[in-house]
Amino acid sequence: MFATEFINFNISRAAPIRRTVEAIHGPKPPKAGVKSVEDSINEARLQCFLCKLTEKRVLLRPCNHLCFCEPCNDTFQKQIPLLCPICHMHVQSFEIVHF
Ligand SMILES: [Zn+2]
Ligand SMILES: [Zn+2]
Numbered sequence: 001m002f003a004t005e006f007i008n009f010n011i012s013r014a015a016p017i018r019r020t021v022e023a024i025h026g027p028k029p030p031k032a033g034v035k036s037v038e039d040s041i042n043e044a045r046l047q048c049f050l051c052k053l054t055e056k057r058v059l060l061r062p063c064n065h066l067c068f069c070e071p072c073n074d075t076f077q078k079q080i081p082l083l084c085p086i087c088h089m090h091v092q093s094f095e096i097v098h099f
Helices: 002-023 038-046 070-076
Strands: 058-062 064-066 094-096
Touching: 064 070
Parallel strands: none
Antiparallel strands: 058 064, 058 094
């Protein structure tokens, strides 16, 4: 008799706490390992134009397009003429972006 009461007490105490956690952190995130389309697009946006492996780090000026990672930008800088691969504007300088 006493044991049953104890279990009921625990359940009634736990439920409101769980509800509070969901209110703070929002609904549970989708299962790990299942990528949404949005995630894939965001990743593609961040990937370097040349190697497609590393995050883009170098901003081209004056067009402000983010195109290459640092090692690939070293390769890109040797090209003549130096044109942005996105808008084909003449690149005058580079800026390393720190997230
Ligand atoms: Zn790269
Ligand atoms: Zn550009």
